Amino acid sequence: MTTYRDAMREALREALIRDDRVFLMGEDVGAYGGCFGVSRGLLDEFGPRRIRDTPLSESAFVGAGIGAALGGMRPIVEIMTINFSLLALDQILNNAATLRHMSGGQLSVPLVIRMATGPGRQLAAQHSHSLEAFYAHIPGLRVLSAATVEDARGMLWPALQDPDPVLIFEPAALYNAESELPRDLGATDIDSAKICRAGADVTLVAYGGALRLAQAAAEALVTDGIDAEVIDLRTLRPLDEKTLLESVTRTHRLVVVDEGWRSVGIAAEIAARAAEYGYYELDGPIQRVCAVEVPIPYAKHLEEAALPQVADIVAAGRRAVS
Amino acid sequence: MNGSTLDKDERIELLRQMVRIRRFEERCVQLYSAGSIRGFLHLYIGEEAVAAGVLSAIGPEDAVVSTYREHGHALARGLSMSALLAEMYGRATGCSHGHGGSMHLFDAGRRFYGGNAIVGGGLPIAVGLALADAMQERPVVTVCLFGDGAVAEGEFHECLNLAALWRLPVLFACENNRYAMGTALAREHAATDLALRAASYGMPAWPVDGMDALAVADGARRAVESIRAGGGPCFLELQTYRFRAHSMYDADRYRDKAEIARWQERDPIPKLFAQLHASGELAEDALVSLQAAADSELDVAIAAAEAAPFEPVGDLTRYVYTERS
Numbered sequence: 001m002t003t004y005r006d007a008m009r010e011a012l013r014e015a016l017i018r019d020d021r022v023f024l025m026g027e028d029v030g031a032y033g034g035c036f037g038v039s040r041g042l043l044d045e046f047g048p049r050r051i052r053d054t055p056l057s058e059s060a061f062v063g064a065g066i067g068a069a070l071g072g073m074r075p076i077v078e079i080m081t082i083n084f085s086l087l088a089l090d091q092i093l094n095n096a097a098t099l100r101h102m103s104g105g106q107l108s109v110p111l112v113i114r115m116a117t118g119p120g121r122q123l124a125a126q127h128s129h130s131l132e133a134f135y136a137h138i139p140g141l142r143v144l145s146a147a148t149v150e151d152a153r154g155m156l157w158p159a160l161q162d163p164d165p166v167l168i169f170e171p172a173a174l175y176n177a178e179s180e181l182p183r184d185l186g187a188t189d190i191d192s193a194k195i196c197r198a199g200a201d202v203t204l205v206a207y208g209g210a211l212r213l214a215q216a217a218a219e220a221l222v223t224d225g226i227d228a229e230v231i232d233l234r235t236l237r238p239l240d241e242k243t244l245l246e247s248v249t250r251t252h253r254l255v256v257v258d259e260g261w262r263s264v265g266i267a268a269e270i271a272a273r274a275a276e277y278g279y280y281e282l283d284g285p286i287q288r289v290c291a292v293e294v295p296i297p298y299a300k301h302l303e304e305a306a307l308p309q310v311a312d313i314v315a316a317g318r319r320a321v322s
Numbered sequence: 323m324n325g326s327t328l329d330k331d332e333r334i335e336l337l338r339q340m341v342r343i344r345r346f347e348e349r350c351v352q353l354y355s356a357g358s359i360r361g362f363l364h365l366y367i368g369e370e371a372v373a374a375g376v377l378s379a380i381g382p383e384d385a386v387v388s389t390y391r392e393h394g395h396a397l398a399r400g401l402s403m404s405a406l407l408a409e410m411y412g413r414a415t416g417c418s419h420g421h422g423g424s425m426h427l428f429d430a431g432r433r434f435y436g437g438n439a440i441v442g443g444g445l446p447i448a449v450g451l452a453l454a455d456a457m458q459e460r461p462v463v464t465v466c467l468f469g470d471g472a473v474a475e476g477e478f479h480e481c482l483n484l485a486a487l488w489r490l491p492v493l494f495a496c497e498n499n500r501y502a503m504g505t506a507l508a509r510e511h512a513a514t515d516l517a518l519r520a521a522s523y524g525m526p527a528w529p530v531d532g533m534d535a536l537a538v539a540d541g542a543r544r545a546v547e548s549i550r551a552g553g554g555p556c557f558l559e560l561q562t563y564r565f566r567a568h569s570m571y572d573a574d575r576y577r578d579k580a581e582i583a584r585w586q587e588r589d590p591i592p593k594l595f596a597q598l599h600a601s602g603e604l605a606e607d608a609l610v611s612l613q614a615a616a617d618s619e620l621d622v623a624i625a626a627a628e629a630a631p632f633e634p635v636g637d638l639t640r641y642v643y644t645e646r647s
Contacts, residue, residue, distance in 0.1 A: 061484065090440060
């Protein structure tokens with residue numbers, strides 16, 4: 001069995017071995033081994049030139065990643081958690097995402113930024129949010145969410161092959177998740193959403209930490225005689241609309257699950273696309289299961305109440321088919 | 323001359339570059355007033371010695387990161403007047419295909435990396451370019467130009483720390499024109515000695531008379547030599563002044579006319595010309611000739627920009643993601 005953490009570390013090792021231009025930088029990635037243990041051992045193996053500890057200066061080291069990408073390197077920048085990425089949002093939006101356009105196509109920023117995201121560890125409002133929608137809003141970025149051990153292993157290399165800036169979101173609650181990885185696991189297809197479970201009665205769409213909830217809900221719905229299809233969006237930008245709409249065309253019902261807030265979020269976007277392009281395929285209202293619109297609280301019972309739970313998704317699935 | 327290490331041709335070239343930049347921007351004012359070019363227009367008039375001097379100290383393999391007040395930087399880096407004007411006209415032949423405008427001039431071939439409208443936004447990019455060069459063992463320098471306003475941004479401190487920590491080959495060239503938009507230096511900084519603040523990060527840092535092109539060129543050469551020798555980053559505080567307002571939208575009510583007039587007495591162009599004339603290196607009418615040459619260059623560039631095609635609207639969504647073949 002491989003943990004999500006080990007899978008990501010193996011992906012990093014592979015990238016560092018395959019391409020001399022690749023290097024990792026971020027807070028605590030070297031001597032400490034990464035605050036989630038993802039980069040443990042890499043400093044010993046690859047040395048401080050390629051495993052670079054940075055000061056607590058998100059804007060400077062993310063921007064330095066942009067400059068290094070412009071200068072011919074293939075940097076992987078780790079931001080400890082998504083809340084800290086806001087300190088670098090200026091560099092990500094105003095430089096990484098726009099340099100190509102502002103320069104009339106002269107410049108590319110082949111940079112990968114990884115960061116932990118999401119709730120579930122009682123870390124309260126500044127360490128629990130799912131802000132992926134902020135980044136999925138921005139043209140010029142590719143935004144990936146690794147919801148499975150397989151994708152933690154298989155997503156980094158294609159991200160590094162992309163000539164444009166790519167963000168990879170890793171749900172922090174998944175680092176201990178385990179899975180058996182096939183020996184011949186190839187690169188993840190980062191252009192497409194993935195149908196994780198085929199079903200005929202209702203489409204459950206999720207990404208990141210919400211995917212396992214949707215999968216559990218799909219299993220629970222079987223006892224109701226409801227055969228749910230589960231889709232992992234995987235790429236939040238650009239969205240794979242085709243897979244989504246084809247699924248809705250088969251099932252005619254849609255539930256969107258999102259650990260982010262309901263308003264102006266990923267779930268809102270998915271629902272809007274389904275309504276815009278799949279309206280006549282829908283046999284009932286689209287259901288959304290999202291985080292309650294509060295900063296995520298500390299206390300366990302409040303945190304659970306604020307977040308989508310399997311039972312909420314099951315109930316939404318029942319409503320969708322009723 | 324004045325202990326300068328520059329030879330005669332180099333000194334004359336400094337003057338020629340300053341004249342080109344001045345004439346270019348004076349014409350930009352006319353074109354802006356006529357509505358031919360739009361957007362924000364940040365003029366560099368008065369600060370030409372900095373662009374001409376600093377960029378004379380580096381070679382084509384070195385990198386330059388610039389700001390939104392970058393016409394002078396771009397011209398001194400070798401971008402043509404045609405490429406700049408066509409960009410400001412929003413034409414397909416512009417150096418950024420009309421997608422950038424006055425604030426976003428780029429030339430990848432000349433390692434001219436913009437053109438950044440976010441104050442301080444270019445500093446991390448400069449650090450990263452220098453990191454890439456250092457990791458690939460290329461013996462080159464990145465020049466990062468920015469203003470006194472950027473010194474108040476967090477990124478300034480993050481980036482000087484990082485560059486000094488990793489001993490990266492960056493020349494931080496701070497154009498201290500004494501105003502962050504409309505806010506005077508002493509109203510924006512608790513400590514106004516900017517070189518001293520940079521020195522606190524453990525890098526060589528010193529002030530330079532930014533109205534004296536020879537002093538700027540000599541200072542920049544000294545800094546670049548130190549960086550190339552492996553001494554890590556350097557910081558120059560180029561003490562200069564913009565004769566015009568922050569932008570064409572700025573009514574310039576925050577400075578008194580006497581202050582502007584005092585600085586105009588130190589105009590770097592007549593100053594260098596007077597020196598070259600006094601030493602017998604330039605004839606009385608040489609300045610007029612340089613101006614005429616710049617004007618001819620401008621006439622050709624304006625005609626070309628006005629005749630150039632617009633970027634097709636069909637290309638609107640190009641250059642967002644790399645096109646895959």
